[in-house]
Amino acid sequence: MMKNFISKLFDQKLRSRTISYLLVIIAFIILQIMSSTGGLSSLLKSLLVPVCCYTVAAIGLNLNVGFSGELNLGQAGFMSVGAFTGICVSGVLASSITNPLLRLIIAIVAGALIAAAMGYIIGIPVLKLQGDYLAIVTLAFGQIIKSLITNMYLGFDENGLHMSFVENKVSLGAGGKMLLQGPMGATGTQRIATFTIGVILILCALTIVYNLIYSKSGRAIMGCRDNRIAAESIGINVANTKMLAFIISASLAGAAGALYGLNYSTLVPNKFDFNTSILILVFVVLGGLGNMTGTIISTTILMLLPELLRSLQDYRMLIYAVVLIVIMLVTNNAFLQTKAAKLRESLIKGKKGAKQS
Amino acid sequence: MVDEKTCMYCVEKVIGSFYNERNFTFCNQKLEMRVEMNYRNLLKGGLAAAMAFTMAACGSNSGSASGSTDSQSSGDAGKTAFKLGGSGPLTGGAAVYGTAVYNALKIAVDEVNAAGDVQFELDFQDDAHDPEKAVTAYGVLKDNGMQMSVLTVTSSPGAAVAPLYDEDNIFAITPSGSSLAVIYADASNKTGSYGNCFQMCFTDPNQGSASAIYLKDHADLGTKIAVIFKSDDNYSSGINDTFQAEAKEIGLDIVYTGSFTEDSSTDFSVQLTQAKDAGADLVFLPIYYDPASLILTQANGMGYAPTFFGCDGLDGLLTLEGFDTALAEGVYMLTPFSADAPDDRTQNFVKKYKDLYGETPNQFAADAYDCVYAIAQALKNGNATPDMSTDELTDILVKQFTSMTYDGVTGESMTWAETGEVTKAPMAVVIKDGVYVGAE
Structure with a gap:
């Protein structure tokens, strides 16, 4: 019974899913043990939550780029929306909900919802079109969000929220608090994000994405990607199907952003610029389009690499770039890919052979 | 020690040798990248790069180890x-x-x-x-x-x-x-x-009030004051807020306040004309040196010559490339440091810094x-x-x-x-x- 269950977990259909979950859970357990025994350096500790955030955003982007086949160049914009929503929600609720865990979860959900709503709004016109229009529009979206938040002043006191644009005209009552201060962004945020919630968020993201792509809607999404005309001919609504993937991608970025925003006491709107969007896209492309395990691994490695190379001083960004190129070449090498495939096959065969005997 | 230029050369060579054929297609909405590699070239280039990096790494270590300030030289110290x-x-x-x-x-x-x-x-x-x-x-x-x-x-x-x-x-x-x-x-x-x-x-707010008090004490610089600040910049708007508040308190005569943003930071003729029409003989610029250089140039172009007064953000005006430093003559700046101060400490520091960097x-x-x-x-x-x-x-x-x-x-x-x-x-x-x- 148990054996059956385990072998089912590792069969063709569920293998990738199981490996992803196991990878995250094992990494979490190891890091928890290291942190409780004091074996974890401050450097690694400070990287735990950001790695979780970027991983969730990258998983979302991979759903959009890898499975839906639509290029999104504004994932950082959605993260930004989620981050500042999360910070504002957490700041407003600070006095009424004292439990930080509950507040964090509410902030993450709020961030995800607002980002999803934004995704829906820009998805309506764009996803009806054929071609790479989504890339252009999301690129613009990221810029618009950045300059909107750069000019937004938002304060909170006992009379409620006060907002002004471009110039700071917000005057607050006693005990009031500025949530957003234009180009300064959010300062004095309570840092309530935890690594455990980050890992749970990754597992949630994986569950959502895997359940989606192995469902009927998921097959429709891939059908639209591979042949739009064929998909339309069998009655699939292409725009709606792509919208589903896009909204889920945006909401995952929003949730990741909320967690990210609540991990730092200060956050400037300029953090989520075009470069951050590209960074997330690099994680996805290096991890492999449609490969969630790869995305998790590549995000972790590429986040850790520049920090671990600090001892090389001036040369560290140079070497980072070279490593990036080398990984690109190696992972896309046909020769190595066939070797790896053969190795995998022989491993599976060996297992089956052992079982039969 | 191998310098960065050599390193870059090696990297270029390696990358160049990798790509015999490079397809970056974007058809059927799938991102694909195919690279055909020449293994002999790869090996050669890779070795060269590896050597360059090892040498560079050694070079940088030995180069900085002579200074006691190197972050690497921890040990028993x-x-x-x-x-x-x-x-x-x-x-x-x-x-x-x-x-x-x-x-x-x-x-x-x-x-x-x-x-x-x-x-x-x-x-x-x-x-x-x-x-x-x-x-x-x-x-x-x-x-x-x-x-x-x-x-x-x-x-x-x-x-x-x-x-x-x-x-x-x-x-x-x-x-x-x-x-x-x-x-x-x-x-x-x-x-x-x-x-x-x-x-x-x-602090940013302190600079604003300190400027206002300085201008009050030095009425000979100008009495009718115009302010041009950058509204979407925290540094600039922060100084402006406290400057205005302090000016009201001590009774400075501010005849004109104009603002600009990142997107409109190339043309200041409107603000300058209005400042001139308002009869301002001193223009307060709580901004960074980049837009300030343009303001100076454009004011000169329209024949408007008030006293310009700024904060520490103007530091850097003289080293700006392509800026005629003659235009900066007579610009006042509120800063805690001046490199020409005659005391020994400043002179010693400035000399050492100049010698080394x-x-x-x-x-x-x-x-x-x-x-x-x-x-x-x-x-x-x-x-x-x-x-x-x-x-x-x-x-x-x-x-x-x-x-x-x-x-x-x-x-x-x-x-x-x-x-x-x-x-x-x-x-x-x-x-x-x-x-x-x-x-x-």
């Missing part, structure tokens, strides 16, 4: 020297500021170590002016056993790491992080100061130089020893900083409030014959 940490932008857009601070820190630490009373070991990390990177840089510093710190060079990274310094109770003084958020947990209400985070520079130190460098000396003075007066715990050291340093007076290159008899704000006399400099000269 931990018992005899204080570990002084800090981070700043050594790469990226704000690298000018980070490099200036790092250079000045190296000079100051070498001097203090040579004097013998207090020994420092400097560990300065790159944060690329990014709060996220600053937090990881803080992790690195902590792992390396930092005992006290010069916090960060720029404001928003400083605001991100200040709560961490507070949590771990490590003393920190920033040379140039001028935002209130660096020393207050709740900057908008000016409450909840960290207590262990100090500033060597003026080939340029005149700016205000950021001077503030950083003072940070090291102020910490050294506090440690010496408090009889601190490097084997003390960080808690003990922080206690001593906070007690010393809030009670001592310090004379440095950026001002005489500075004192610090318990909130971490510095009190020092603002100094005005004026540009004469292409150099800064102390006004007064």
